[in-house]
Amino acid sequence: MSGNAFRRLRGDWLVRTLQFFLLLLAFLLFMGISRVFPFFPPPYRVLSAAGELISGGEINQHLLVTLYETLTGFLIAIILGIWIGLLLGVSRTLALIFEPIILSGYAIPKIIFLPLLMMIFGVGLNSKIANAALHAVFPVILNTLVGIREVNGIFLKVARSMNATRVQTFAKVYFPSMVPPVFAGMRIGLGFCFLGSLLAELFEAKMGLGFLVAHFYNLGQIAKMLAVILLVFLLTMMINAGMKAIENRLSRWRATWKS
Amino acid sequence: MEELISVKRVSKIFEDSGVNTGGSVEAVGKVDFQVRRGEFVSLLGPSGCGKSTLLDIVAGLEPPTSGEVLIAGQTVKGPHPKTAMVFQSMSVFPWRTALENVEFGIELKGMEKKARRERARQVTQLVGLAGFEDKYPSQLSGGMNQRLAIARALALDPEILLMDEPFGALDEQTRFLMGLELLRIWEETRKTILFVTHSIAEAIQLSDRVLVMSARPSVIREEIPILLPRPRTIETLTTEIATQIERRIWDILKVEAAKGMTPDGR
């Protein structure tokens, strides 16, 4: 085994053990907290509650409702986001005026628009979908914009020198080079969508994982509440990992291009 | 051999609408020259003398401010079907495999897939990339990617190849070998080549005639025929005559290159 391979292996091994100890520490800390605060259940009760929720199927319809809100909001965010991104990418004046406004969108807590969305779309699912879309549209717009601007000038010159029509230029030059950045925007957008629908459910809802967290808190069933939060965190990690895998496959050439 | 390209009193002034410099930049002065069919002519000049702009004008990518360019007797309005261009920087599409890159031009023309694939395979072999058809540009060396760019141009079966310092980004040795490779392809395909470079050695190694250009605004200072036997090899390029020609070109360029050294001259 060559020198650095060995060192890398040793490094990984060390990292793994450190992570294990940190996890153990967290576990003990959690146990400690549950002693100090009677309100807090010990970790194993949370894990068994999680198991119960899944096997008992109590969580299924809530999971479906949240996923329905997230995915619908995601669809709207993509259509709206890419459309606005293209609009700004094409026209310089629009970009000069609206890009700073969209950039400051990140600094504004978007949850304050939830009451407005509830007044417009009612207390049902539509306001959750709207909130999810509102949270996700910003990264999609900005990454689409980046995608257009990053198209290499030389490629456009090549296309022009070969008399490519506007449609051909878009399909064969713009589109392929925009796929990776736009997809990255969609991955971030999906995370925000999930956040948006959960927050809306937390505020006022009848169904959904966000509602479940508030509901169990109201009933004082803290083990179940923490179990739902744990499941939500795992779900986010899975969604993120899945999208990252697709993204790497989509820009297979890009990964090698960068190395 | 009839005249294929004729450039008549072409000049180019960029109305710089940008805010920083303001005013206009005269890139190309008054330029006249012709290229006969099958000839290998190079445009040699100091960096920033507007030779690439001139090539863009011949290729129809840039309209001249005055004068005109005729290809096979027709005035050039836009990219001419009879010409194909090869650029300096990495101009192959990283998301396409080598073969797909070569097909790009004929794909745009709408050539049917089977014929297109066959043509592309043939040209890929011609430029010596057989066996690399399915590799991505990121998996190929700089030299191989430039061969791809040449193959992409050749696939269009143009009469004229317009090459803008295609080997500029390569190291000395690879550049010389790519030069020999280009000459082999040129002899095999009998194309007419207009080649832009800032390297005297490369101009001498490759061309029948060298048009030495002045600093900006560029004009043709002198036209120097390269009376060296073909095919060009290390021996022919190190003969007494070759070094004489080199010294003569260097005398002209020394003055022009100095102009480019002042801070504002780009």
Added chain:
Amino acid sequence: MKKCWIFLTALVGLLTLSVPPPASAQLRTVKIALTSQENMDNLPYFVGMKAGFFKEVGINLEPSYFRGGGDVVRGVTTSATDLAGSAAPSAVFIAASKGEKIKVISSNVGQLLIVWVVKANSPYKSIKDLKGKKVGFSSPGSVTHTTIQAILKTEGMEKDVEIVRAGTPGENWTAVSNGVIDAGWHVSPAVYNLVSKGEARILITASNYIKDYTQSSVAAMEEVIEKNPDMIRNLLKARAKAIKFISENPDKTMSIWAEELKLPIEIIRLAYKDLPKGVYETASPKPESLLGAMREAIGAGGMKEPLDLKKVTDFRFLP
């Protein structure tokens, strides 16, 4: 920009259509907004549904439970539901003062039955001990909000106690048990569960302070009333039958209530025994109790000046 507006309006249209309301065969579905499930205000509706009184008059009642009096009213004004079965009058008046065309069409619970509880082992013996502490209520403009402010005012303590929005009775009790607030509001029957188990102790009984008060009312938007007066008349008729049923067959009522709230029958028996006579009404609330609610709503900062009662009530449909 024009293209963008067309796109957006089309998009909003698409959205609202995406969740079509379910239609049932011959019964007319009526979506009713009720306060949180564990609240005694909802008993007439549980009984009406289980005993089939609503079905008799051709109504398939579909309840959706909201966290506080204010939320119930918003469930009606955003037309997510057809009418409110247990809406806080103060919230109705606040909404009306802002221009919402919502009207009280009947009383639901004519007296004030809410209480504030503390942990059984807590040091608080009387309301005076809550100085500098935190007390919970449901949501702004609701009965609990307006009442606690009135009580603190009569005790001259409104500056020394921090009142905190803590949502439903369940939420309030969770907050009390983990020390987020010191006293939380609660209401029969769930409160008996906590008291009998020795976990909680009642510290403040609202009815000791405020006599005439309509705790919750039946309210609907003017538009809904004009469009289907028969539905309103039938609903109130069925509701009146349910109320008669509650007082005439205690055992069946208690079993319905226990099953609906999944609480042990002994707790429900305690709660039922404690219900004052004629607590549930199908009548026009006494004007002074409505005015009381309006006075508290102004006190809570929900509205500036009082409204003309005639404009916010419509008792034409009472049986």
Added chain:
Amino acid sequence: MAVSERIKVKAGQAAALLLFLGVLEWLVRKRFVSVLVLSPPSAVAMKMLEDLQGRELWTSLQVTAMEFLLAALISFVVGSFFGIVFFRFRIIRSALEPLLLAFYSAPTILLYPVFLTLFGLGSPAVVSMAVVLGSIPIMVNVSVGLAGVEPIFVKLGRSLNAGPWLMFRKVMLPAATPTIFTGLRLGFTYALVAVIAVEFITFSGGLGKLVSWRYFLFDTEGLFSAIAFIILIASLMNRLLQRTEDRIRKRWT
């Protein structure tokens, strides 16, 4: 950008804003949208003026400002400490980084009941959650900034045999400042977002609570006025941080 172009952009933005408000005003005036869903901008503007004179806005602003400053300070201290630890001990960084990034993308706000119980209702819970969200970007950027210092500078420092502390203060820190400042900007921005979001969800005082409170009181104009103030404050702070960062970057690179 030249001055003339910057003015043109500002004018364009002002025009776009006025057009947007004008359309809203028209929509409400012409009854396309009920006045209870969308208050006409003119009414909102009046309410904003009223708020400026009233006490409610200022007390809320005071609470939010205090919570934000506290959260920003703690995030800075916590973030820089862990950032330096991550830089010095590469093992710890590779061990903790996946966890941190997962934490960062996950909806941490859902943990508000946990923070409510640990830290109690009101400012403590708000500040603690804001610190969690605010310190992560600082941590990451401090460690990345220090790691990204040009090796030549490090060699130069070592050649002048500067001690570790001197090396850190005189070479590493100045070189890493642009990246570190980006971390601070992101950290402070997310801290402010977290403060207002948690106030909104837990009703625990400040501008966030003002919005949800007025929603429940059917005070639509008040709601829009509170939202407008939050947008103003958040984008003002964001522009301020952005401008300072640009100035730093211009001087450095």
